[in-house]
Amino acid sequence: MHKNLLSNRLGIIHRRLTYACFGVLILTGLGWLYFHYFLSVTTDFGQVPHPLEVWWLKLHGLVAMAALIIFGSLMPIHIRRAWHHRKNRGSGAVMVAAMIVLTLTGYGLYYIGGEELRPFISWAHWTLGSALMLMLMGHIALGRRARNAGSKTC
Numbered sequence: 001m002h003k004n005l006l007s008n009r010l011g012i013i014h015r016r017l018t019y020a021c022f023g024v025l026i027l028t029g030l031g032w033l034y035f036h037y038f039l040s041v042t043t044d045f046g047q048v049p050h051p052l053e054v055w056w057l058k059l060h061g062l063v064a065m066a067a068l069i070i071f072g073s074l075m076p077i078h079i080r081r082a083w084h085h086r087k088n089r090g091s092g093a094v095m096v097a098a099m100i101v102l103t104l105t106g107y108g109l110y111y112i113g114g115e116e117l118r119p120f121i122s123w124a125h126w127t128l129g130s131a132l133m134l135m136l137m138g139h140i141a142l143g144r145r146a147r148n149a150g151s152k153t154c
């Protein structure tokens, strides 16, 4: 059987799309944070958001939808097969949990108002989001290590 059919590696296009989408997702979130907290503009009317701030969020919302499609595309083969074969389950479960919480808090940022709750949802969303890059890197490193260890014993 072809090697790729046995391993959990993604096809090259699938892998590149996943990296690009998650990279831009995280970058746009961090971009918004930087503009929001460090680049607001002082005018005669006081502190106002930088004119580009909103564009980071518009892009972020767009890429978030694409990230959810990518997430869905990983379920039938990547996640299902690895889960059945008990490969990289721990860090995979952390990735899935993070995606679910990011989606729910992202939804909350759109639809749950309230002076008290919104800042908390925002904080929960972006702290977890900022850690997503490290989680993904850890997930990939652990997955590769398991593959290499497996291939040595085969």
Ligand code: HEM
Residues within 6 Å of the ligand: 007, 008, 009, 010, 011, 015, 018, 019, 071, 074, 078, 079, 082, 083, 084, 087, 088, 089, 091, 092, 093, 095, 096, 099, 139, 140, 142, 143, 144, 147
């Ligand atoms: C949001 C969820 C997930 C994302 C975004 C994700 C993404 C990735 C990416 C980009 C790779 C590197 C693939 C490559 O080098 O071709 C990878 C590797 C891997 N993932 Fe996931 N994954 C997720 C969930 C899971 C889950 C839940 C499991 C296990 C049940 C899992 C098991 C693995 C394994 C075993 C590898 C190593 C593949 C290899 O190099 O042989 N992943 N993952």
Ligand code: HEM
Residues within 6 Å of the ligand: 025, 026, 027, 028, 029, 030, 032, 033, 057, 058, 060, 061, 064, 065, 067, 068, 099, 102, 103, 106, 107, 109, 110, 122, 125, 126, 128, 129, 130, 132
């Ligand atoms: C599944 C992944 C994610 C989804 C579905 C998602 C979704 C969303 C949505 C819907 C919003 C509200 C947009 C608006 O108000 O116009 C938002 C805002 C935001 N997201 Fe994400 N996001 C995800 C991942 C991330 C990541 C990885 C980061 C990295 C830092 C991040 C950082 C932010 C920030 C800073 C905001 C603005 C918070 C605020 O308005 O107070 N998000 N996200």
